[in-house]
Amino acid sequence: MTPEELVEIKQNELDAQQGIPQRINVCVAAGCLSCQSDAVVDALMREVSRRGHGGRCKVKGVGCMGLCSEGPLVSTHTGHLYQHVTAADAGEIVESLDAQPVTRLLASTDMPFFQRQKKIVLENSGIIDPERIEEYIARDGYRALIHILTEMTPQQVVAEIMASGLRGRGGAGYPTGLKWSTVAKAVGTQKFVVCNADEGDPGAFMDRSVLESDPHRVIEGMLIAAYAVGASEGYIYVRAEYPLAIKRLRTAIRQAERLGLLGADICGTGFKLRIDLRLGAGAFVCGEETALIASIEGRRGTPRSRPPYPAMAGLLGQPTLINNVETLANIAPILRNGGAWYAGIGTEKSKGTKVFALAGRVCNTGLVEVPMGITLREMVFDIGGGIPDGKQFKAVQTGGPSGGCLPAEALDMPVDYESLASAGSIMGSGGMIVMDESSCMVDVAKYFMDFCMTESCGKCIPCRVGTYQMHRILSAITSMTAIENDLKTMEQLCDLVKHTSLCGLGQSAPNPVLSTLKYFLAEYKAHVGEHRCIAGVCSEKAAV
Amino acid sequence: MATYGSKPAPPSTDKRWKLVDATMRKAGGHARGLIETLHTVQEAFGYLDEQALCYVALSLRVPLSRAYGVATFYHFFTLKPGGRHTCVICLGTACYIKGAQHLLDAMRQTLSISPGETTPDGEISLLTARCLGSCGLAPAVVYDQEVAGKVDTASLRNHLEKWAHHDS
Numbered sequence: 001m002t003p004e005e006l007v008e009i010k011q012n013e014l015d016a017q018q019g020i021p022q023r024i025n026v027c028v029a030a031g032c033l034s035c036q037s038d039a040v041v042d043a044l045m046r047e048v049s050r051r052g053h054g055g056r057c058k059v060k061g062v063g064c065m066g067l068c069s070e071g072p073l074v075s076t077h078t079g080h081l082y083q084h085v086t087a088a089d090a091g092e093i094v095e096s097l098d099a100q101p102v103t104r105l106l107a108s109t110d111m112p113f114f115q116r117q118k119k120i121v122l123e124n125s126g127i128i129d130p131e132r133i134e135e136y137i138a139r140d141g142y143r144a145l146i147h148i149l150t151e152m153t154p155q156q157v158v159a160e161i162m163a164s165g166l167r168g169r170g171g172a173g174y175p176t177g178l179k180w181s182t183v184a185k186a187v188g189t190q191k192f193v194v195c196n197a198d199e200g201d202p203g204a205f206m207d208r209s210v211l212e213s214d215p216h217r218v219i220e221g222m223l224i225a226a227y228a229v230g231a232s233e234g235y236i237y238v239r240a241e242y243p244l245a246i247k248r249l250r251t252a253i254r255q256a257e258r259l260g261l262l263g264a265d266i267c268g269t270g271f272k273l274r275i276d277l278r279l280g281a282g283a284f285v286c287g288e289e290t291a292l293i294a295s296i297e298g299r300r301g302t303p304r305s306r307p308p309y310p311a312m313a314g315l316l317g318q319p320t321l322i323n324n325v326e327t328l329a330n331i332a333p334i335l336r337n338g339g340a341w342y343a344g345i346g347t348e349k350s351k352g353t354k355v356f357a358l359a360g361r362v363c364n365t366g367l368v369e370v371p372m373g374i375t376l377r378e379m380v381f382d383i384g385g386g387i388p389d390g391k392q393f394k395a396v397q398t399g400g401p402s403g404g405c406l407p408a409e410a411l412d413m414p415v416d417y418e419s420l421a422s423a424g425s426i427m428g429s430g431g432m433i434v435m436d437e438s439s440c441m442v443d444v445a446k447y448f449m450d451f452c453m454t455e456s457c458g459k460c461i462p463c464r465v466g467t468y469q470m471h472r473i474l475s476a477i478t479s480m481t482a483i484e485n486d487l488k489t490m491e492q493l494c495d496l497v498k499h500t501s502l503c504g505l506g507q508s509a510p511n512p513v514l515s516t517l518k519y520f521l522a523e524y525k526a527h528v529g530e531h532r533c534i535a536g537v538c539s540e541k542a543a544v
Numbered sequence: 545m546a547t548y549g550s551k552p553a554p555p556s557t558d559k560r561w562k563l564v565d566a567t568m569r570k571a572g573g574h575a576r577g578l579i580e581t582l583h584t585v586q587e588a589f590g591y592l593d594e595q596a597l598c599y600v601a602l603s604l605r606v607p608l609s610r611a612y613g614v615a616t617f618y619h620f621f622t623l624k625p626g627g628r629h630t631c632v633i634c635l636g637t638a639c640y641i642k643g644a645q646h647l648l649d650a651m652r653q654t655l656s657i658s659p660g661e662t663t664p665d666g667e668i669s670l671l672t673a674r675c676l677g678s679c680g681l682a683p684a685v686v687y688d689q690e691v692a693g694k695v696d697t698a699s700l701r702n703h704l705e706k707w708a709h710h711d712s
Contacts, residue, residue, distance in 0.1 A: 031680050034691030068680025203637035205677030240583065240620050242677065279583055281618030284674065298578035299610075300617040359638035359679035366680045397637065431679075433637045447640055451674070457617075 001260045001267045003146050006137060009259075013138035020058045022097050023077040024048075026085075027126060028061035029212045030205075030244050031366075036087070037061075037072035043087035044074075047094040057097065063213020065126035066114075068366035070107060075126065083107040112382035113364045118345070120353050121329045122369045125213035130248050133255040136216040142261055144335035145223050149269045157228040158184055161331070163339030165351035170196060170287070170324030171399065171428045172504070173350075173417040179321065182311040183229040186319035191231040193222055193273075194315065194322045196292060197238040197245070200284040201400030202451065204431030206355040207325035209367050211238070211245035214329070215252035219262065219275065221328030224335060226273045229321050234275040237292055240282065249277060284401075284455035288503045289314075289322045291457065302459045303503035324429070326355055346372030350416035350427075360397075360433035363388050370415070377411040380434055391436040395520070399428025401448045401455075402508030404515025405441060424515040426508070440537035441520040442527055446474035448512035452505065463506030466497035470513060477524060478538040480531040487524060491517065552602045555595045560588040564596075568603055575606045578614055582621055591622045619674075627662040627669035629688055629707050631700075636675030638682035643696075647683060648672070650697040654704060668707065 017023075026032075026041045044059040065073045070083035076097060082105040085093070092102045119125075128135040136142070148157050162177030183191065195218060199207040211218060222234050238246055253275055256262035264272045278296050285291045286301040293315050295301040314320025330352060334342045346352050350372040356379070359365045363385030370379065376396055380386070387393050395405040404425030406413070413419050417427050435444065453467040473490045476482040494510035494517075501507045517524060526532045533539065551573075554561035567584040571577020581604065585596045592615050601611035615621045633639075633647050648659070651670050655663055662669040678684040681693025687703055 030691070031678055031693075034678055034681060034684070034693055068678075071680070199677070200674070202635070202640075202675035203679050204675070205679055208677045241673065279580070280620075281579060281583065282620035282674070283618050295579065296576075298574075298576040298580075298614070300613055357679055359682060360641045365638070365682075400637065431637065433641060433679075435641055439641055444641075447637070455674075 001146070003150065006142060006146055009134060009137050010140075013134040017138070020056060021077070022053070022057035024057065024059045024093065024097075025062040025075045025126065026059065027063070027065045027071060027073045029064035029209055030242075031064065031068035032071035032073055033244070035071045037085075039087045040072050040074065040085050040090065043090035044094065047090040051094060053094065057094065060129045061131075062127060063125040063130050064122070064209045064367055066117075066122070066366045066368060067107065067364060069364065073107070073126075079109070081107040081109050111364075111385070112378075113366075113368070113385065116374070116378065116383050117369050118353050118371045119369050120333050120342075120345075121210060121217075121326055121355050122213070122367070123333070124217065125209065125367075128214065130213050130215055131251050133216055133252065133259065136214070140336060141216055141332070142220055144332040145220050145261065146267055148224055148227060148335055149267050149271055154184060154228045154230060157224060157335065160335060160339040161228070164334045164342035165339075165346075166327065166330055166334065166342065167350065167417065168324060169326035169330070169354065169429065171402065171426060173427060176323065176327055179311060179323070180225065180228050182309075183231075183319050183321040186312050188318040190233065190316075190318050191229055192315045192318060192320040193226045193229065193231040193234045194292070194296070194320055195222055195234070195236040195325060195328055196287065196289070196322055197236055197242075197325045198280045198287045198292060199239060199242075199325070199429065200287045200455075201402075201429050201431045203357065203359055203397075203433045204400060204429050205357045206367065206430045208239075208242050208245050209357075210325055210329050210355070211242070212248055215245075215248045216256065217329045217332060218249075218325055219252055219256055221323075221331035222275060223262065223266070223273055224331050225321055225323060225328065227271055229319075231321060232272055232274070234273055235278050235296055235315075236275060237278045237280060237286070237296060240279040246277065246279065253277075283457070284451075285457045285503070285505050288505060291503070292322065293320065300457070302457045303505075305502060326430070347414060347416045349418055354415065354427070354430060356430045356432045358384050358432050358434070361387055361391065361436040361439070362434040372416050373414045375412050375414055376406065379415065379432065380411065384434060387434070387436050391438065393434070394437050394439060395435045395441065395444075397425075397433040397435065397444070397512075398431065399426035399508075399511070400431050401451045402426055402504065402511055403428045404511045405435070405444060405519065406515070407519040409519075424518055425511065438535055438537070440478070440533050440535035441516045441523050442474065442477050442533075443535075443537045445513045445516045446471065446478055449474050449509070452509040456505065456509075460500075460502035460506060462497050462500040463502065463509065466493055466501070466506070467509050469493055470497070470510070474513070477527045478533070480527060480538070482528050484528060487517075487528065552599060555599050561599075563588050564600070565603075568600070571604075573604065575604050578604055578606060578611060579618070582611075582615060586621060591625045593623070624662070628667050630669045630671060630686075631704070632671045632673050632676075632686040633659075634673045634676045634678065634682070634684040634686075636673070636677075636679060636682070638679035639675075639684055642682040644683040646697055647685065647695060647700055650700055654701060668704070
């Protein structure tokens with residue numbers, strides 16, 4: 001593959017697309033698929049061929065369009081977005097292409113949900129067919145790869161990522177450029193690059209959506225990373241629970257290999273990379289990098305103490321770069337547009353955009369990408385459209401079981417790594433769950449503690465025993481059998497587990513408890529002192 | 545009984561062992577391929593029984609304790625055969641906030657089984673998931689392989705009845 005050949009593929013694809021004036025795109029990412037959007041695709045195709053419009057109207061499945069709660073979603077070249085489409089609507093939609101839009105199915109695209117977003121990671125989602133590499137190339141895909149292979153040194157690539165200010169999107173926010181330069185400088189007989197697609201936080205589906213909607217973007221990111229750090233072997237560690245993402249990744253890898261964009265001697269430069277999939281098997285702790293490495297090596301996913309960091313001694317003891325899906329999805333646009341371009345978006349310390357999975361008690365649930373620094377209020381009330389059923393907002397939860405619950409007072413806080421951390425939560429991987437007055441915050445804390453307790457790998461005692469003890473106390477509180485002193489004990493336990501656990505799972509497990517104690521202490525006190533649950537969720541017999 | 549050092553023979557002439565062997569071969573017969581091999585066994589046979597664990601452990605030359613340790617560490621692996629139908633209730637945060645617990649209670653009441661169990665007649669297994677990633681459709685349930693969104697107790701009971709009805 002030479003730069004000229006890539007341009008040729010792009011041009012051929014664009015010409016082919018322009019030859020067909022009418023287009024209907026149907027979301028076939030997991031959310032819409034579970035509302036039978038595949039039947040909608042079939043019905044539309046039947047309608048088009050029944051009318052003999054095959055030559056001028058193209059129906060295709062595309063990735064996530066974002067507004068998952070209103071699926072199945074269908075968009076047309078006329079700029080209309082249809083929601084809750086069923087197979088029975090196919091005729092009307094095909095007919096509408098030459099006439100007026102189908103008003104009863106129209107979704108409004110001028111609402112803040114769409115207008116406030118800035119798409120970098122999701123720029124191709126909902127537009128390209130994720131199972132065709134040509135469509136990715138037509139949207140400038142693999143251009144960055146060929147550019148860096150032919151015109152940049154690995155050091156220059158690392159410098160560009162440094163300049164972009166990109167930070168790890170898996171949650172911790174470690175500067176990506178710094179990580180790359182550490183691995184690049186590390187010495188080993190072989191180096192590895194690993195894509196962490198073990199999206200474990202409940203309530204988070206950003207990575208799944210990226211993999212299902214635009215898998216080549218992640219592969220290109222891995223290729224660039226491998227070139228920059230000098231790796232020749234790559235793994236994508238993906239959850240077995242995401243069969244569609246796995247299928248599309250396998251297809252994408254095969255296509256890239258066929259075009260010589262992956263494998264040996266890529267683009268005739270001598271650079272080589274092999275990418276293999278490794279399936280997770282349902283262990284939350286495997287999102288932690290040393291546990292992930294253990295799992296790839298075929299062992300139980302238990303973390304080990306660091307240092308040495310995987311950047312020095314990771315997979316098979318060799319220097320290993322581990323980046324999250326969303327981090328890697330940002331790489332190609334950064335190299336196409338320059339690090340300075342990316343650094344111009346977002347806040348001083350948190351650059352670029354962040355993809356959030358907005359869910360819970362909020363009108364518009366789905367996938368959104370926003371510039372860093374947007375306020376929580378804008379997220380919940382503008383993009384999310386507020387709370388349904390006339391209920392009152394109570395809290396927004398970020399960061400999953402490692403994060404915290406933030407109250408109404410925190411709504412005007414900007415969404416960036418530092419602000420969220422100072423308020424007692426974390427950026428996390430991007431799950432954002434909105435809760436209204438019908439949620440009991442003690443019950444929510446118990447839910448997350450149950451999660452951490454079950455997912456604790458059991459290697460270190462503070463996490464294994466501490467989460468169990470905290471869960472026991474939270475159960476006592478929600479079943480109205482706790483005493484005043486239990487709250488004090490729990491605070492001590494939080495402190496202990498946070499500071500003495502081996503890995504991030506244990507260190508962050510107390511966060512949901514600490515943040516609810518900080519902002520919703522009155523609810524704890526009502527349970528303990530008055531045997532009353534303000535939200536009406538817990539009752540004395542509800543003890544589990 | 546195969547001796548240490550040579551590749552043991554598959555437990556039976558079942559063709560599915562060929563798939564398992566292929567996975568182990570692809571991993572170079574190395575212990576690193578343990579998890580992948582167990583994935584293949586579970587995909588082919590539905591669950592991991594003692595015979596399968598022994599065969600895989602012996603073939604990849606890992607202690608049986610390690611194979612068993614891995615099989616029980618990861619939630620995805622199951623050592624028991626599932627029912628004819630499976631119902632997976634998502635307990636992710638979004639689903640929990642939107643009442644997945646009520647669905648679980650309804651299942652407990654209707655079928656008298658807890659998560660991880662199968663009805664005594666071997667018909668229905670009840671499982672829970674950490675998060676299906678279908679949060680926009682919370683609460684979500686997977687009936688056999690099919691994801692259903694915005695499920696309530698009535699539609700859940702309906703579906704269970706449909707399963708029971710089709711069997712009669």
